Amino acid sequence: MSGQGIPDARSQSLSGLPELGSPAVLRHVVDVHCHPTDSEISQLSMDRLPITICAMATRQADQGLVRDLAAAHPDKVIPCFGYHPWFTHWISLAYVSSKRQHYEELFPNWRENVDAFERLLPLLPSPIPLEDIILDLRQNLEAFPKAMLGEVGLDRVSRVPFDYFSSPRELTPFYVPFEHQLAVLEAQIELAIELGRNISVHSVKAQKATVDLLGRLHLKHGDRWRRLSLDLHSCAFSPQMWMDVERRHPNAFLSLSTAINSRSENHRALIAACSPHRILIESDFHCVDECTERTWAMLLTVAEIKGWEVETTWRDDLEEHQWGAVRRLEHNWRVFEKGNHIIPGTQKKGRRRAQQTEMSVNPLVK
Numbered sequence: 471m472s473g474q475g476i477p478d479a480r481s482q483s484l485s486g487l488p489e490l491g492s493p494a495v496l497r498h499v500v501d502v503h504c505h506p507t508d509s510e511i512s513q514l515s516m517d518r519l520p521i522t523i524c525a526m527a528t529r530q531a532d533q534g535l536v537r538d539l540a541a542a543h544p545d546k547v548i549p550c551f552g553y554h555p556w557f558t559h560w561i562s563l564a565y566v567s568s569k570r571q572h573y574e575e576l577f578p579n580w581r582e583n584v585d586a587f588e589r590l591l592p593l594l595p596s597p598i599p600l601e602d603i604i605l606d607l608r609q610n611l612e613a614f615p616k617a618m619l620g621e622v623g624l625d626r627v628s629r630v631p632f633d634y635f636s637s638p639r640e641l642t643p644f645y646v647p648f649e650h651q652l653a654v655l656e657a658q659i660e661l662a663i664e665l666g667r668n669i670s671v672h673s674v675k676a677q678k679a680t681v682d683l684l685g686r687l688h689l690k691h692g693d694r695w696r697r698l699s700l701d702l703h704s705c706a707f708s709p710q711m712w713m714d715v716e717r718r719h720p721n722a723f724l725s726l727s728t729a730i731n732s733r734s735e736n737h738r739a740l741i742a743a744c745s746p747h748r749i750l751i752e753s754d755f756h757c758v759d760e761c762t763e764r765t766w767a768m769l770l771t772v773a774e775i776k777g778w779e780v781e782t783t784w785r786d787d788l789e790e791h792q793w794g795a796v797r798r799l800e801h802n803w804r805v806f807e808k809g810n811h812i813i814p815g816t817q818k819k820g821r822r823r824a825q826q827t828e829m830s831v832n833p834l835v836k
């Protein structure tokens with residue numbers, strides 16, 4: 471894609487958001503996590519989009535939308551297929567005889583909240599067996615060799631709403647049990663490992679469970695685990711917790727968004743603590759017309775904290791020490807995309823060494 475024909479992105483800047491780079495610079499920017507299919511997408515919006523986006527799927531209804539978007543715009547869209555923890559109650563771990571049985575078993579407090587349960591039940595879909603979900607995911611991932619698994623994850627905060635699509639969203643007293651979320655997540659990650667696909671992970675108030683899961687995956691899969699890259703999206707880990715992940719998992723990256731991370735000051739400390747080679751940027755936004763501005767805003771924050779200059783023009787012939795923020799973040803993305811984070815000399819003993827590392831960190835791991 472050349473700069474010609476792309477409208478000057480600077481003139482599209484939304485008020486309050488920083489001025490954008492030139493199209494020649496923006497074409498090297500990757501928004502590693504967004505939800506464009508949650509809004510209407512016009513052809514004009516896609517024609518104008520000056521960056522690459524990783525479009526996440528979250529539930530059954532949007533897997534096909536992401537597929538169609540990526541098929542129509544293969545040069546700008548990296549499709550990501552997966553089931554978000556907010557929608558995992560729509561999935562049954564086994565085949566169930568009735569919808570009612572599934573939701574009664576899933577929400578153990580339904581008896582104390584019969585009125586809310588009876589109001590919710592007709593609004594819920596019949597559950598889809600996990601086996602079918604995995605089959606569908608496999609087909610989508612195999613159809614797009616560059617596709618990632620996402621958005622998947624763990625969330626200890628979110629409550630099930632009566633109607634996800636109503637605004638404002640009215641919440642029920644029900645949560646998706648953590649063990650259920652974990653089972654759905656692990657099944658999806660097993661598939662990603664089998665296919666060698668990168669993963670975009672949501673982790674909210676589940677730091678320890680996420681860290682434990684990464685440790686288990688490394689133990690179980692050794693180098694096969696390190697063959698893929700994992701992005702902790704809108705990462706809200708404490709700097710200390712992140713540095714521990716970074717040290718133990720060479721395949722782990724973090725990405726930050728203004729939508730989520732700017733709500734807390736923690737993100738600045740996190741950027742400061744994170745290796746310059748493991749940071750990515752994202753919008754986590756639902757409207758493709760704003761993905762560029764929002765990703766760019768996070769790029770400027772990262773650049774400021776890391777002391778990186780921001781490119782105003784593009785040059786391919788620079789030495790690494792001369793790189794600006796866009797070039798550095800683009801390079802991080804390429805390393806993420808490529809995967810294969812196997813430490814030289816450990817290939818054969820990967821699993822054994824992994825076990826030893828885990829043992830020393832956590833003596834309870836068997």
Ligand SMILES: [Zn+2]
Nearest residue numbers: 503526621754
């Ligand atoms: Zn997201």
